[in-house]
Amino acid sequence: MSDDSSTRIARHLRSLAAAADAGTKLPSTRALAERFGAGPVTVQRALAQLVAEGVVETRSGAGTFVRKRQAAVAPVDVSWQTAALGPERPGMPTIGSSMRQIPHDSIAMHSGYPEAELMPLKEVRSGFARIARRDDAFTRPPTAGLPDLRRWFVDDLGADGWRDTDAVITSGGQAALAATFRALTTPGDAIVMESPTYWGAIAAARQAGLVIVPVPRTDGAPSASDLDDALASSGARLAYAQPTFANPTGDVWSPTQRDAVLAVARDHRAFVVEDDWAHDFAMDGPAPAPLISTDRDGHVIYIRSLTKSLSLSVRVAALIARGPARARIENALTVSDLYVAPVLQAVALDVVSRPAWRTHLTRLGRALQGRRDALVGALAAGAPMIEVTSVPRGGLNLWASLPAYAADGNPTDPDVVAARALSAGLSIAPGSEWFPAEATGPFVRLNYAAAGPDRYDEAVGILLRSL
Amino acid sequence: MSDDSSTRIARHLRSLAAAADAGTKLPSTRALAERFGAGPVTVQRALAQLVAEGVVETRSGAGTFVRKRQAAVAPVDVSWQTAALGPERPGMPTIGSSMRQIPHDSIAMHSGYPEAELMPLKEVRSGFARIARRDDAFTRPPTAGLPDLRRWFVDDLGADGWRDTDAVITSGGQAALAATFRALTTPGDAIVMESPTYWGAIAAARQAGLVIVPVPRTDGAPSASDLDDALASSGARLAYAQPTFANPTGDVWSPTQRDAVLAVARDHRAFVVEDDWAHDFAMDGPAPAPLISTDRDGHVIYIRSLTKSLSLSVRVAALIARGPARARIENALTVSDLYVAPVLQAVALDVVSRPAWRTHLTRLGRALQGRRDALVGALAAGAPMIEVTSVPRGGLNLWASLPAYAADGNPTDPDVVAARALSAGLSIAPGSEWFPAEATGPFVRLNYAAAGPDRYDEAVGILLRSL
Numbered sequence: 001m002s003d004d005s006s007t008r009i010a011r012h013l014r015s016l017a018a019a020a021d022a023g024t025k026l027p028s029t030r031a032l033a034e035r036f037g038a039g040p041v042t043v044q045r046a047l048a049q050l051v052a053e054g055v056v057e058t059r060s061g062a063g064t065f066v067r068k069r070q071a072a073v074a075p076v077d078v079s080w081q082t083a084a085l086g087p088e089r090p091g092m093p094t095i096g097s098s099m100r101q102i103p104h105d106s107i108a109m110h111s112g113y114p115e116a117e118l119m120p121l122k123e124v125r126s127g128f129a130r131i132a133r134r135d136d137a138f139t140r141p142p143t144a145g146l147p148d149l150r151r152w153f154v155d156d157l158g159a160d161g162w163r164d165t166d167a168v169i170t171s172g173g174q175a176a177l178a179a180t181f182r183a184l185t186t187p188g189d190a191i192v193m194e195s196p197t198y199w200g201a202i203a204a205a206r207q208a209g210l211v212i213v214p215v216p217r218t219d220g221a222p223s224a225s226d227l228d229d230a231l232a233s234s235g236a237r238l239a240y241a242q243p244t245f246a247n248p249t250g251d252v253w254s255p256t257q258r259d260a261v262l263a264v265a266r267d268h269r270a271f272v273v274e275d276d277w278a279h280d281f282a283m284d285g286p287a288p289a290p291l292i293s294t295d296r297d298g299h300v301i302y303i304r305s306l307t308k309s310l311s312l313s314v315r316v317a318a319l320i321a322r323g324p325a326r327a328r329i330e331n332a333l334t335v336s337d338l339y340v341a342p343v344l345q346a347v348a349l350d351v352v353s354r355p356a357w358r359t360h361l362t363r364l365g366r367a368l369q370g371r372r373d374a375l376v377g378a379l380a381a382g383a384p385m386i387e388v389t390s391v392p393r394g395g396l397n398l399w400a401s402l403p404a405y406a407a408d409g410n411p412t413d414p415d416v417v418a419a420r421a422l423s424a425g426l427s428i429a430p431g432s433e434w435f436p437a438e439a440t441g442p443f444v445r446l447n448y449a450a451a452g453p454d455r456y457d458e459a460v461g462i463l464l465r466s467l
Numbered sequence: 468m469s470d471d472s473s474t475r476i477a478r479h480l481r482s483l484a485a486a487a488d489a490g491t492k493l494p495s496t497r498a499l500a501e502r503f504g505a506g507p508v509t510v511q512r513a514l515a516q517l518v519a520e521g522v523v524e525t526r527s528g529a530g531t532f533v534r535k536r537q538a539a540v541a542p543v544d545v546s547w548q549t550a551a552l553g554p555e556r557p558g559m560p561t562i563g564s565s566m567r568q569i570p571h572d573s574i575a576m577h578s579g580y581p582e583a584e585l586m587p588l589k590e591v592r593s594g595f596a597r598i599a600r601r602d603d604a605f606t607r608p609p610t611a612g613l614p615d616l617r618r619w620f621v622d623d624l625g626a627d628g629w630r631d632t633d634a635v636i637t638s639g640g641q642a643a644l645a646a647t648f649r650a651l652t653t654p655g656d657a658i659v660m661e662s663p664t665y666w667g668a669i670a671a672a673r674q675a676g677l678v679i680v681p682v683p684r685t686d687g688a689p690s691a692s693d694l695d696d697a698l699a700s701s702g703a704r705l706a707y708a709q710p711t712f713a714n715p716t717g718d719v720w721s722p723t724q725r726d727a728v729l730a731v732a733r734d735h736r737a738f739v740v741e742d743d744w745a746h747d748f749a750m751d752g753p754a755p756a757p758l759i760s761t762d763r764d765g766h767v768i769y770i771r772s773l774t775k776s777l778s779l780s781v782r783v784a785a786l787i788a789r790g791p792a793r794a795r796i797e798n799a800l801t802v803s804d805l806y807v808a809p810v811l812q813a814v815a816l817d818v819v820s821r822p823a824w825r826t827h828l829t830r831l832g833r834a835l836q837g838r839r840d841a842l843v844g845a846l847a848a849g850a851p852m853i854e855v856t857s858v859p860r861g862g863l864n865l866w867a868s869l870p871a872y873a874a875d876g877n878p879t880d881p882d883v884v885a886a887r888a889l890s891a892g893l894s895i896a897p898g899s900e901w902f903p904a905e906a907t908g909p910f911v912r913l914n915y916a917a918a919g920p921d922r923y924d925e926a927v928g929i930l931l932r933s934l
Binding site: 076200311 | 521535562568609646674764803807
């Protein structure tokens, strides 16, 4: 790594950008690395410098482009805010590295989403074309969402006894989660969470001022005694869980485990927030019936999003629940967001109502299975010391355990490994972000749906060198 | 009003619905009223009954339709939730009546939005058609939003010294407001607000657990001494205001008043949240420059939404601010919502970047002026005892004061008047919802942009009879 090369590359790019129109694409990281005989780290340092200067912008998956030039701005003094805002609030949430924008030619195994080719893009495009001609796509919907879309979500539970008025449409699963935590707790309350679990749930709970009480998974699910203990000792009324293809581990609760968790929730008069994030990502046949399908008396608050399976642009999810809890959550959602753009609701309904949707899901399941097997194989062949904790039957990720010690005898730090891998062109998520408390080992999360199998060997090689 | 007619109408509709396919349109309120020789109140009672039964649904602006039939649902007992959730939180926000869905043939003067014909629907439709063909409409955007859209928002401030990185794209103004309150305060803090003011800001502040300290407007703006007093006595660091065409009064702060407010904010090291909701609704020439255009050091947090001026389906707004405050708000937005659907961001940018957008705004300003004059005229002619507090030069609403006493000598209750008007076919918003504390008089808000001038005389007649 030479600062001189980085400076030279930055100078070169600055002069290219100065001579080009806004929007012009600049050479790729690889081309620059070759031309200057520099490593990707060096090139990326130069690019980061130019992004910071506002000269170029990187667009995920597309490359680096010249930005429109902005007038010079006189320095502004905002230091008074430091005193006005006071100390950072305890547990101020951090945004997971899976939301990171990375150079377009890096291998994207950090993302929380499948790549575009695994999504029904053609159907979504024609959905937008069809819906944009309709008048009801531009009329204010009920704040709780379009009745037919709510109906689709409750029908898709595959259980009797639910009405469309039990559902509220939200702009994505994160909005539903954050509103649920805000609506049903007051700051300082405790919330029980499986550990490890989705970073966004951890961040939303922290923003709501909650104390997170982690429970481990035993054979894939929180044991009744652990859950009982956590609820009793903390006084929490809310537990957050992903019973099906948990993010990041891929675990699935068995029917017995589901019944046990529900029984404990009933005993404690507690709610279980069921985040069914991977409902559409089952590999062999449909996903198991959600927990809520056996809930009769309003203990489960169910959240299901279509953003990951339909399109990043169709930010539509449903929250299904009963009773005063549902009313409080709907109120919180309305106060934060009023309603979800009707065009997005109508496109979602249009796409999922067509036969092509079922075909797509079957094809998607097979594709995910193929990728999962390819990545498991590439790891076994290229980095046998990295252990895949369990091979998931659904979801988008492998949860892998790095060797406890590096070659130099120091304990492995997955944050350092992830940073090294990133600068070598592989973006992964360090496991630490998935633990509400201390991590129980040096884990990393590898998303096989965000990067294609043609780059798995290369990815494993970089990971190996980053240990 | 006869319960018998209402029952007969309900029975008639139930049999129509039973014989018809889902989606079939049912007779209008007027047709039913004529056929059964009943008043609109009676018809609406019957309709409300059928909506509650899940037999029919009303779609705003379109009519009443037969719903898909749902299987009977066994009763569910959720009474345990009452104890589990505990008392309602103090100041639990209520949703303003402007979000109400009303029978399609009622006169909609309650809404917070202009009706469809005042929106650039054609341009928005072709925007969706164009953008849905592009790949970047389906690629994950930076969490803070598309750089070019952020640039457009800061350029449109018409002030030097702002960079696109000062802006964050949010899914509508309400999301920006709610995140700002959450990010910059802790529950129990005070917030200063103009009074009367936007119900959604009041609701968001209450949801964030804030104590609202109201300040009156003196000649259209909070006086420096009132603001100084409110900030000093409450310790608030945050003030919420609409300096331009305030909702509901239509007031505009003069340049002197703007300078005075900013000076007080500086003295107190406080933030002013500037909700520029009516930027696109000026009647004579462009709206005054926003407060933020003269703010150098990060005291103003500026929010501007395109939802009301572009389309209900383009839920896109920007928050512009500087310093650590902006960073905290961006973090809060990401944790609640991750990012705004890229297709909506791209459509917004597409439409506002075309010459037709400026033409539209000019035409819109003239249309609003015509409607404002027509409604002021209809009130003066038909209900001279209703006083329009001031004739606005922008925005969507008249803020009108009802006579202090009804004919029977009792004080006028605007909630009762609004309820009576609603059952007679006119939907208006009672003024009480716009006051963070007690109302200072019997006000109502009349939106002239949501209902066309052809119905103003009828509306004034109903209002008069509802007094």
